[in-house]
Amino acid sequence: MELLQLQYFLAVARLEHVTEAARSLHVTQSSLSKTIQRLEEDLGAPLFDRTGRKLRLNEFGSTFLRRAERALFELEQGKQELRDLSSPEHRTLELAVTTASTLPQILREFRTKRPHVPIHVQMLSMQEMVTLLHRGEVDFCLSSPPLHADDIECQIVYTDPILVAVPKGHRLAGRSSVSLNEIRDESFVGVKKGYGIRNFVDAVCQSVGFVPKYVYEGDEPARLSALVEADIGLAFIPSTARNAWEPIHYLQVEDHGLVREIALLWHKSRYISGAALEFREVVADYFEALTHSQRAI
Known part of the structure; x- marks a missing residue:
């Protein structure tokens, strides 16, 4: 053979x-x-x-x-x-994410520590990410929801509230919070089915008796804020993706705590390079600091 x-x-x-x-x-x-x-x-x-x-x-x-x-x-x-032993600075760090809102800050911090390490990032659906993880084709995945499997290590790094984004002129724009039942008849913009946050939000909404009516479904989460601003629909947006400079308003969900867990995942048997270990430390430190800052608010 x-x-x-x-x-x-x-x-x-x-x-x-x-x-x-x-x-x-x-x-x-x-x-x-x-x-x-x-x-x-x-x-x-x-x-x-x-x-x-x-x-x-x-x-x-x-x-x-x-x-x-x-x-x-x-x-x-x-x-x-x-x-890695022969040329540690030339091995590409392979990453996959289902949630990218915190990635720019994490990569910026990692670049200051390892400026010469090549990085390759893929934004994937949950099923695509699971396939690469089981094959051991990526160093780490940043995922929401977490994944639990015999060959996968899963480290919960952050608990992230999901907010409702509304345009400034919306009837709810003057509020600080809202219940899911109050927005059951609204139109929504969101990512496609298959992404962790979409599946999670839909499941919670169905548990209170309605299915969100999506007028836009895409694969670019960053585009949702612009669509909300244009009054195309409301959006469920994680707090880590909130931008204080955007002309839209964010509401906390009063009931059925819409909170997602962000996890760092890796294959138990995949070789972890020195650069990959340092990336894992950067991720842990970033979310620990974020947790402390949220508690201080």
């Missing part, structure tokens, strides 16, 4: 399509098909059920996939560890 066979098998297993897998690997379809066929011959069992160029993992393939992923995961961790 060859390493290349395992790499090709993983690509086909994840995409379940020969053409797409060959494109992602930059090889010909015939070369990919022959490699998978040789692997199946070595193992003595078919790994896929085939329909044209589409393939679906069968029972043998699903069983073998878990082992193959674990083997390639460990090899990748070994490569990263050696790379």
Whole structure:
């Protein structure tokens, strides 16, 4: 059995399509098909059920996939560890976030400590983030809600109230708080389903008997404030994303405490570089200071 066979098998297993897998690997379809066929011959069992160029993992393939992923995961961790030992300032810090409101300040602080460490950040839905976490393809995730799994470490770093944002001329703009029942007939702007805050807010609203009516659903949380200002709809916005300079008004929710937990997540078996450890310290220090400042208000 060859390493290349395992790499090709993983690509086909994840995409379940020969053409797409060959494109992602930059090889010909015939070369990919022959490699998978040789692997199946070595193992003595078919790994896929085939329909044209589409393939679906069968029972043998699903069983073998878990082992193959674990083997390639460990090899990748070994490569990263050696790379970090030989050139620690050149290994990219891989981050994924479902909540980005605090990220600029955190990255700014990290840059002052490690100015030469490359950083790559992805804004993802919860399911996308979970996939990368389980594969060990990111150093850390900043997520809301938290994720609890056997192979994932989950550190709650902050408890963040969710506020209701209304335009300045709105009937509620003179208030400091509001109940969910008072806004059940309003129109809302928000992120798409699949993002942690959207799923959480919808669930809480449904628990009091209504489903928010969204007139805008997007994947850029930072755009919501501008839409509220334009009187397109109200928005549920975390306190950490509030901007005091924006010409909109924020209300606390009186009942059913709309509070989200922000967590730092990482794979238990992923190699953590010195730079990644320092990033984790920066995150913990940032949210500890934020907690103290909130208590002082």
